[in-house]
């Protein structure tokens with residue numbers, strides 16, 4: 001059966017905040033549930049089980065819900081049913097998401113390329129220096145070699161892609177920009193910890209230093225560094241370096257670069273003025289290239305050349321990337337030229353919010369305006385429009401979750417490659433929706449998305465390695481699969497169900513009649529449902545950091 005995990009209980013295995021909604025799901029009818037204190041096994045709360053959904057569209061299951069939101073005593077608990085079934089143990093406290101936050105941010109350290117991981121930071125997950133010779137130009141990009149060492153491995157593979165770095169670093173920086181007090185931690189045990197710069201910035205700077213090396217003299221930015229084919233399943237330092245290539249420039253990579261460098265320049269200014277200037281100069285040069293070259297580059301969007309089968313991150317529409325860059329450059333410089341560019345884009349698109357992904361960045365532009373709305377002179381009607389559309393989008397997410405048995409904000413048709421990150425990006429939007437409107441329903445719904453990721457889902461597993469009683473164990477992640485250690489490298493979000501069945505493991509297990517949310521396998525070979533990726537972890541850092 002697909003439903004053997006966690007004793008049949010869909011519950012947030014990391015635990016619940018004291019004054020937040022608390023609930024779980026089961027797939028069988030029952031009258032009541034019983035909450036027990038682990039320490040003395042005492043019954044502390046009894047509640048009714050209610051039918052939530054008959055034949056839930058996403059999972060094909062009957063979903064029953066037990067709610068114990070009213071119970072607000074910190075401690076360690078489990079839930080029991082009259083038939084003797086017990087849930088995994090979980091905690092109620094104000095610190096249930098601290099480990100999750102630390103682990104999800106630390107995951108970026110485990111992806112570092114070129115520098116090796118030392119045991120004092122990485123413990124048993126250490127490895128030697130990798131990819132120290134990156135890389136040679138692909139014939140379409142130029143001739144000879146260029147130093148593009150550093151940065152993070154993208155995902156389960158060892159490629160490095162500027163487009164995906166864009167949304168990732170952008171999201172991490174946005175967390176710090178919106179909620180600086182929540183992201184000040186400087187004790188994550190990474191090499192920069194204790195340097196008085198928050199670790200979330202240090203980690204972002206590590207990637208940015210690599211991004212800088214990807215910039216061409218004329219300001220344009222190369223799209224990626226990968227081999228022609230994905231690497232074997234070996235440790236990073238055992239991967240044969242020969243054959244790593246730098247691919248041609250694209251306007252999406254260049255605009256993402258401009259946005260990230262402009263944003264970082266603003267946020268690092270108080271810590272390092274020279275670095276701030278260097279970043280802003282790089283962002284401005286990228287923008288100059290973009291304005292000299294309107295329209296998508298290369299024509300039709302980036303495509304893998306013949307013979308290359310690594311990640312493409314191909315996107316035929318660079319207007320959102322350009323608008324995001326303009327918004328960031330405006331906030332960092334105050335130059336009206338940038339605000340005008342952003343405004344034309346925003347009006348054309350009716351300020352509409354969309355889900356956030358590596359290819360869809362317009363929300364990041366709107367959020368940048370909101371986060372800085374008091375620092376720059378922005379016309380009132382623009383701020384009002386963004387707030388109104390954010391409210392409309394938060395309402396739309398609420399309506400979607402009402403149609404789902406597990407209260408998740410994606411519906412059948414949207415269980416696509418990496419959809420767990422879509423769920424968390426929705427939580428991110430709802431958090432800002434709550435901050436802007438004060439509507440507690442948005443706050444609760446954001447938490448509900450985290451509940452789903454951490455076990456309140458049909459698979460009854462936590463989708464984050466190392467978090468909870470029963471978590472993803474076999475992510476498609478080369479170090480995890482080849483380090484000889486039983487535990488997966490911790491802190492990584494699995495991509496999640498993929499109803500498009502884009503790998504041999506899913507194709508063997510499921511077919512088009514499988515309910516969309518069930519198309520998931522905790523199997524190393526299922527790259528389309530169980531890979532990890534830097535962009536997917538970013539909203540996890542944002543959301544867990546906010547709620548911790």
Ligand code: 9MR
Nearest residue numbers: 154155156157311312313417418531533
């Ligand atoms: O996250 C990407 C997803 O949206 C695409 O559908 C998929 C196929 O093109 O690629 C995903 O990104 C992968 C990238 O191409 C290569 N590194 C691993 C990424 C995560 O699977």
Ligand code: ZN
Nearest residue numbers: 113114130131
């Ligand atoms: Zn490497």
